[in-house]
Amino acid sequence: MPKxxxxxxxxxxxKILRKASRPPR
Incomplete structure (x- = not known):
């Protein structure tokens, strides 16, 4: 079953998830 x-x-x-979701420039 899907997670x-x-x-x-x-x-x-x-905040951490949002930062990790976008690759650093």
Whole structure:
């Protein structure tokens, strides 16, 4: 069965995920 989407519980985690989602320029 498909994996559930990871949901950040804290703003810090969301920030890390957002940073990791985009490659650094």
């Amino acid at each position: 559930p989407r990871y949901r950040p519980r804290t703003p810090s985690e969301a």
